Amino acid sequence: MPEKLKITIAVTALNNTDNPGPGIPVIRGIKESNLIDARIIGLAYENLEPGIYLKDLVDTTYMIPYPSVGKEAYMERILEINEIDPIDMIIPNLDAELFTFIKLKHILEANNIKTFLPTEKQLDERNKGNLEAFGKKYNIKVPKGLSITSYNDIHHLKDDFEYPILVKGKFYDAYVAYNEEQVTNAFNKLSAKWGLPIIIQEFVKGTEVNVVALGDGLGNTIAAVPMRKQYITDKGKAWGGVTLNDETLLSITQNLIKDTQWRGGMELEMIRTTDNEYYLIEINPRVPAWVYLAVGAGQNIPEALVRLTMGEHVEPMTEYEVGKIFIRYSWDLIGDMSDLEKISIHGKF
Template sequence: MKAKQKEKRVIAVTGLNAIDSPGPGVAVIRALHDSEEWDLRIIGLSYEALEPGIYMNDIVHTTYQIPYPSAGTSALLQRLTEIHAEENIDVIIPNFDAELFNFIKIGDKLKEMGIHTFLPTLEQFEARDKLNLFAFGKKHGFLVPKDKTIFSIEEIPSASAEFGYPLVVKGKYYEATVAYTLEQAQKAFHKLQAKWGLPIIVQEFVSGTEVNVAALGDGEQCISAIPMRKLYITDKGKAWAGITLEDPTLIDLAKKFCKETGWRGGMELEIMRTLDGKPYIMEVNPRFPAWIYLTVGAGQNQPASLVKLALGESVSPFTDYHVGKMFIRYSWDLIVDVEKFQQVSAFGKI
């Protein structure tokens, strides 16, 4: 009997920066290859010529550079149109917070071209932004630490009067510092302002154990949720090792989150579990986390499920996963001829 031929699928993925603060792209690509559902052609979409995923030719077939998010939606659409003419892309999976706005904006146009995405709506994307997170939590009945958005360093004392010390000073896009004194808070303000601009978010400090949940919503319900605790954390606060947990409270939280918000796409809930067991949502990342490959190890391949959903297939919610499954990240030196680097730098394609 002849084996059924696998369907050819061309999937484009961003976030190939598998560095010390890694993007999720390479992990997403590994997950897609592991699914063995399709005859895959993986297209990498990169911003910089030294993103390691560009040179991982055993899992990424070709890579194109795309314009930075700051170039806007027209430039992105134009570049994707050019790439699509050559590659006939079926699905794009964007993996950076900063690029999602543009991809959501051009989602309908991509669909007209035959390119599928599976992303949250603009309203969902903005509602869970850290600037709006407290109101978001209040609206949907989630525990979220109190916060205050500030535009000037003079506003720190009034925030500290409300929350007390320690408090958390957070950048608009990334990074957070726990400040124990006014001086530390001021220093963090300057540093984060210089790096990410204004406003700065000052947040109530919640002590407990940090846990994370990678989840996938289909627009109505939660298809998959895998809770993980970081076992080894880099100086950038990134997980270098982690383990899946048995925690029905976190699964229920992810389910409630998907249902209440109608979440469509991948996401990561960053949660602080207080000593008395209360799960505070610290952040909602509107895309898969860099540790997403652990969901494959745990038995719920979230990236492959997202592709199916993007292609209009229905996916039944997963019910089981392996508890105690670990990931341990490592670094690996790729040896690359300068011609390849030159190819990416000069022509934006390899």
């Protein structure tokens, strides 16, 4: 057996609740690797994120501010943690974090902290508001879309769209709206939570199929596993899913990674219609919360991501088990108030 890569990795998105972040599934994949001996530093935004208290997975956790505090203040805290507890690499797992990490990559590198992320151009062109143009550029079918910023825009939607339509936040969340009143309600919720613009998208009937993938930045697909959601929560999150044998979806993914030279993890969310047409409805520029299904199916994407980040050569993974399922469940963590006090008062646990 080759000697394991000994490394300290900081991971965000420890919120493993009914709206789970990818952090814990990413950590599970890393911890199960036969090639990596990782010490995990959790980076938490709230003191009740379950990952903080999963001590078999997360060795130490530090509180960090939300990216909305501004790039400088956010990065100042990351570097402060690095001074106390040196970090070899960071895996950010939330869309709202990525711009800051990409923009300040040079500061991280100057402090010997590695990342493996898309470029600023790649992040921007797959933005929800730019998705139609993205589809035309890369020859992928995309539902008609529109960015809106005011109530006046809502009134005119009937000129361009037929109901129902999808109403999406600029980072997360989506609602199906059947009339103007429902669009207004969704607009209010999403703008209050994520800000403007709000994305309106044509509703395409069919089966939602997703794929988690990893690109090496040179056009090669290192991993790709397609999945169909079996159970969806009221937040639209997959609570169960099954891996698929879908050569068309894999081909779309591989061509997209080749054409964009995508660097890092991604999730493609697509609708497969009854006449077998595929429509891209969203690209998440990082691995999704269901990435552990890919690990269980034979492609340890978190492991491969770590190895790419550290400059190792990683051979593409092409095989995976079809018919592998995942089912999420809730689990009560028992701890002491002293644990909560440590993270709340001292910002570390």
